[in-house]
Amino acid sequence: MLADPRQLRLLALIERYGSLSGAADVLGLTPAAVTQQIAKAERDFRAPLVLRGPRGATLTTAGAVLAARGRVIDEETDRASAELAALLGHLSLRLRIGAFQAAALHLLPPALTALRHRHPDADLSVADLLSEHGVEEVTAGRLDMAVVATWDADVATPPHLSVRELLRDPLVVVLPDDHPLALQHPPQAPIGLERLRDEAWVTILAGHAARAQFDRITAAAGFTPKMRFQAGSYDVAQALVGTGIGVALVSRLALTGAPGTTHRALAPPAPHRRLHAVTPADTTLTPLVGEFLDLLQDVARDIGSTWD
Incomplete structure (x- = not known):
């Protein structure tokens, strides 16, 4: 039969805590619910798995064999949670920007300086970019934002990207x-x-x-x-x-x-030409994108006011 990972993990928790109530607390269940799950597991595996006594619960030989695999599941679950938390923490501080030369010289520096003051630990990178490659780089996930210029046409993007105009140059x-x-x-x-x-x-x-x-x-x-x-x-x-x-x-x-x-x-x-910022439409995992976009618009507004 195909083993149920939840049953293996339950046995590993009973072994760790030495009681049904200890395993129940970790799983957010009642002891009665845990008892029912054990009974089902013993029917499924066709072997006694848990011995109950006045001092708690221990595993049979068959239960210990299954619990060993349950510990691996628990360890991998913890490792996955830790790795995901690390990834989300990194993404929350990551910002990869591409921009053509004039934008990199005049728009980005003031906005980057302001962002560094707010987030000294931010993981920032800037790449030299031809405007015609901006959409492609963001679509492929190699950039979190591309600052591009258009002359006669609008920026054509797929639905999962967002475009915001920054400046008329x-x-x-x-x-x-x-x-x-x-x-x-x-x-x-x-x-x-x-x-x-x-x-x-x-x-x-x-x-x-x-x-x-x-x-x-x-x-x-x-x-x-x-x-x-x-x-x-x-x-x-x-x-x-x-x-x-x-x-x-x-x-x-x-x-x-x-x-x-x-x-x-x-x-x-x-x-004139128009300057745009191209970003993913969903920036939930990379919140610096939205923050930096607001800073870029402030810089663009200041530059445009001097021209006016």
Whole structure:
């Protein structure tokens, strides 16, 4: 017959405590209920298992054989409970974040500093991340949160993920600091994109979402840009603008103040990119996710207010 683990464990407890009442207390049962379970076990195993006496209860030889396996069940149950408690304790302090470069430089540090003050023992890690990989990394469980950027489309996620918008990051035009338009327009004066139709451009590489947005908005402004150079990042684009090679559209958050450059806002409707936090929808086991998300929104709000 197939042994019932509950019966094995009951016998192990009777052996440990030497009485039916001791086993009953551990199991949250009455002595009468324990007596009934013993009777059933003896019928199931077709052997006497427990000897009752004035000083308590002892096991027969057959009962001792079964109790030895019951002790293993008890030990494994205790070990499982301890390991689960350790896991939940670790998860409650764990936060694995992925972010693209500009977010890692400007959004994460203030929020991480605040979180470290609240939870000095937090297990934090930050990974460099391309925005297009953020959903995949959170879905696979390799990250607890991904900070990603989108240009024209929304973040597409499966139902078990959650997306929260953090910031609208406007695009600005980066110019050589001696460019005629920079000299004609004070820092607070926006420039219409159509006034840049004759410029040489430093653009993001074709195939990137930022480049697709650039192509769309220049077409809407009525011109096909002359592309002097294609760069893999906003940092490289700004460095090249500093040499006088051309002008570039760069997100406000990614501005580096590269030597030899200045920037101006674009006249409305100014294009922008949106920054989002992607997390699991259920963060019960990782409560730092929700707490850090609130801190990120505070930082994003502060940054946006300076732009306003």
